[in-house]
Amino acid sequence: MNPMPKTSARLLSLLSLLQTRRDWPGALLAERLDVSPRTVRRDVDRLRELGYPITAVKGPDGGYRLAPGADLPPLLFDDDQAVALAIALHQAATTGADIAEAAARALATVRQVMPARLRHRVDALHVTAVEPPATRPRARADSAVLMAISAAVHAREILRFDYASGHEDDAPPRRTEPHHLLTWRGRWYLLAWDLDRHDWRTFRADRITPKIPTGPRFTPREPPTGDVATFIAARFRGSDPAGGTAEWPCQGEVILHQPAADVAPYLHDGVVEELGAGRCRLVLGSWSWHGLAAALGRFDADIEVVGPSSLREAFARLGDRYTRAAAFTK
Structure with a gap:
């Protein structure tokens, strides 16, 4: 029986583990691959012969490390990784980045x-990316802008940019x-510290036009x-981030007759x-008491308000408003 296919598959698995x-x-690699430590050493030598820079790690247990290098051979994927990559590329159109065409070309190349x-297996994977309907088309973030922002984040360099907020044209x-x-x-x-407003701000990437070059380095906050x-x-929920919680600012409890x-x-x-x-207890949050009552x-279904009183008052005000709306005639 030819052992080559099994050995090749094991080498791919070993390479995949070393990348994670x-x-x-060495003992842990042997356990994960279900082979002996001696086999792991032989497989590491085979990968080195193929050009992968794997170094030995000194220590009580010994081990291995896949070092970075410009001469790294072309990437190899095991079966699960290849299918996962294909699925991710299929879904690229729903990421909000303007990379759908590039993702399609990458999938064809792979x-x-x-x-x-x-x-x-990949050809049998048919994915139709459907986004929820919206009143207006969702703006896509340009991939070059995303790379420029990401580079500034990685380098910890001050980023200047024009921001099309729609409120301050000049x-x-x-x-x-x-x-x-x-x-x-x-x-x-982009989550950033605004140097002029002395506060944390979030900026939509599709509205950012970066200025070149970037500024000096800063110490992260x-x-x-x-x-x-x-x-x-x-x-995004309207809560105070300084409070250390992401809970909705308005949260109530009711009993629904459903x-x-x-x-x-x-x-x-x-x-x-x-x-x-036919009844259930429901705890729900919203950005306002009126929004919670409407939700x-x-x-x-009939509703019994458990609390708080602010939710009960919101129901009363909405009830009056809806009664007047029902009685209105033109």
């Missing part, structure tokens, strides 16, 4: 160098310390929450609890 972390103890068994360029390039619900944003995800969620199974599919981040007899009214 800085140092790998497909050409795949072995037949993988091409069949505004001077913004001067910022760029900290993170991030995505939120299909849009790209910590966002008020210490956690970028929490900070951004709080900003089964939990009918309510749960329409909740994004609420908590629903089945009470029986709860969409379930078309």
Whole structure:
């Protein structure tokens, strides 16, 4: 029996593992590959012969490290990595970056160098990227702008840019310390410290026109929450990021006269609890009490307000407003 296919597959697996972390103890590699430490040493030697710069790590356990280098041979993917790459390229149109055409060309290039068994799997993958309908087309962030922002973030260099906010057409360029390039619900944003406003700001990447060259280096700051995800969620929910929480500023609890199974599919981040007899307990948040009351009214069911009183008052005001609307005749 020819052992070459098994050996080749093992070499790809070894290379894949070496790319996922800085140092790998030899014993752990042997365990993950289900081979002996001696086989790992032989496989490492084979990869070195192919040009991969793998160095031995000294220490009690010993190990290996895949060093960076300009002479690294062409990338090799195992089956799972190749399929994952194809799926990611299929989904590129929904990322909010203007890279759909480039992703399609990259997928065609990757497909050409795949072995037949993988091409069949990729060709069988038919993905239709559908975005939610919007009142206006979603602006795409230019890939060159994303790269310029990312480079400034990585270098920790002050970034100046024109910002098309729609409110200040003749505004001077913004001067910022760029900290993170991030995505939120299909849009790209820059999280930065605004040097003129002395505060944290988020900027839509599709409205940014970077100025060249970048400014001097800066010392990174910590966002008020210490956690970028929490900070951004709080900003977009209208909460105070300095409070260290991403909870909605208005959160209430009600009892809906509707089964939990009918309510749960329409909740994004609420908590629903089945009470029986066609009733459920629901905890939900919103940016305002009126917004929360209106959101709860969409379930078309009787509502018992558990609290707080601000939610009860919002229901009363909306009730008066809706009554006048129903009685209005022209």
